[in-house]
Amino acid sequence: MKVAFFSTKSYDRESFQNHLQDFGHQISFLDVQLDSRTVSLAEGHEVICSFVNDHIQKGILDKMAKLGIKLIALRCAGYNQVDIKAAKELGIKVVRVPAYSPEAVAEHAFALILTLSRKTHKAYNRVRENNFSLEGLTGVNIHGKTVGVIGTGAIGRAFCRIAKGFGCKILAHDVVENEEMKRIGVTYLPLKEVFAQSQIISLHCPLTPETKHLINAETLSFMQKGVALINTSRGGLIDTKAVIKSLKTKKIGFLGIDVYEQEEHIFFQNLSEEILQDEQISRLMTFPNVLITGHQAFLTKEALEQIALTTLKNITDFEEGKPLINEVVIS
Template sequence: MRVAFFSTKSYDKESFNHYLPDHSHEFTYFEPKLDSNTIALAEGFDAICSFVNDHLDEKTLIKLDELGVKNIVLRCAGYNQVNLEKAAELGFKLCRVPAYSPEAVAEHALALLMTLSRKTHKAYNRVRENNYSIEGLTGFNIHGKTVGVIGTGAIGKAFCEIMLGIGCKLLAHDIYENEELKKLGVTYLTLDELFAQSDIISLHCPLTPDTFHLINSTTLSKMKNGVVIINTSRGALIETKSVIKALKNRKVGNLGIDVYEQEENLFFQNLSETIVLDEQIARLMTFPNVLITGHQAFLTHEALAQIAKTTLQNLDELAAGGDLSNEIKWKS
């Protein structure tokens, strides 16, 4: 298949080019993200490969259909950026990477938490300037804390296992309870019970209409004062204006996010010489107890290798015209 590859970064090329010789596909890498303005680049291709901030809305899908490109492979697990109903209506074949390295994301969630808990990012900057004072660097133990995990799929499960190893009490909420985790000592509760009892809350659920702005003024009011919130899932799980207010009144003690609800025009770009007009992220970065990374939780060699291998497998199956192991189907 001839594949138009959108939102390309150097690490994408490196990982995919490593495995391409074992497959009969031809890739053309495009740096722009996919939307209705760039979809013309897909003309003449058999498939497109897209990422988390590419647009596969109704307008883009209609244009893609007009170009005769009916195969879409997502090199990510989430698919909230896709209008699934329209894709089904137009007869698209759509595949994703359901799991690449759950441990990569879970470990990044831990990294955010540990950095906030011991202020190592601040200590690093001090020592580089020969400032060896430890005043103001008092942290808190993670051991013994009650950790609430929302979403116990592959990533949430990996995070639970890590936190159990540290010596935390684990609470969880999911539509489907994981029996293996329950045997390890994880207790499943309602969301309200989890909010009320957790010292630390980590989000590992997909973005759906039901989980949109899951963290909002109402749910924040149910949490402990000084709660720590970690989000490595999807930005729009958190209503930013509400969490800013909660940071100001100290309801939220620490916030660590690798995703942001308005990240589309910010993340994956070097804007260091640009005036960023997003006032909410600018406000978040003024808080000393907020840590933001730019959607890098997935970014390990192991995860990139698995993303490439699974995506190429999806393309092999699309080319063969048989069953699709990782197909996404619209459910009305």
């Protein structure tokens, strides 16, 4: 099938081209993000392949339908950026990559925790300037801490197993309690209790209308003073203004985020020669106890290979009329 591949980066080209010969699809790699202006580049294609910051709403879907697009192949797990209902009404199928490498994201979340708790990012910069002083680098142990995990899907479970290895007490909240997690010692509690008892909180739930701004002024008030907050899931889970206020009052001891609510205007781009217009992320970067990475938690060789293989198979299954096991379906 002919595939218009939006928001292409060099690592996308490499991982997909490594497997294209096994599937036979024709891919047009496009550097631009998918929006109402660029959707016309999909003319002559049957499939659109998009990523997390390609927002596909009804107006864009209408244009896709007129272009003859039959399938949207998301090369990510989340699908909140797509109007699934409108796609269904237009007869456009949507498939995704539900799990590529849960360990990649879980390990990155823990990398944020370890970096912030031991201030290794500060030590790295000091040593490069021949400053070997230890003043101001006192950290905290992870061992023995109570870690709250919000969402125990594949990534949340991988995170729990890592936390278990560090000797943490693990509390969790999910609409569905996982028996495997219970067997390794994870205790499920109501959300408010997880917030209240945890010294470290890591978010691993999807972004839905119910979870939007899950971290807000009210829920932050439940948390312990000096709580560590980690988000490698979706930026919209956090009310950034409320978090900035909590950083200023030291309610949040440290913050590690790989996602940001307005990231589509910033992430995946080199803006080193520009002045950031987003005042909130600029404010976050002034705090010494905040670490931001640009949505790179998924970015491992293993994860990229699985994303490519699953996406290409999703397209092949559609072409051959096979059941779409990774189709996004709403009731």
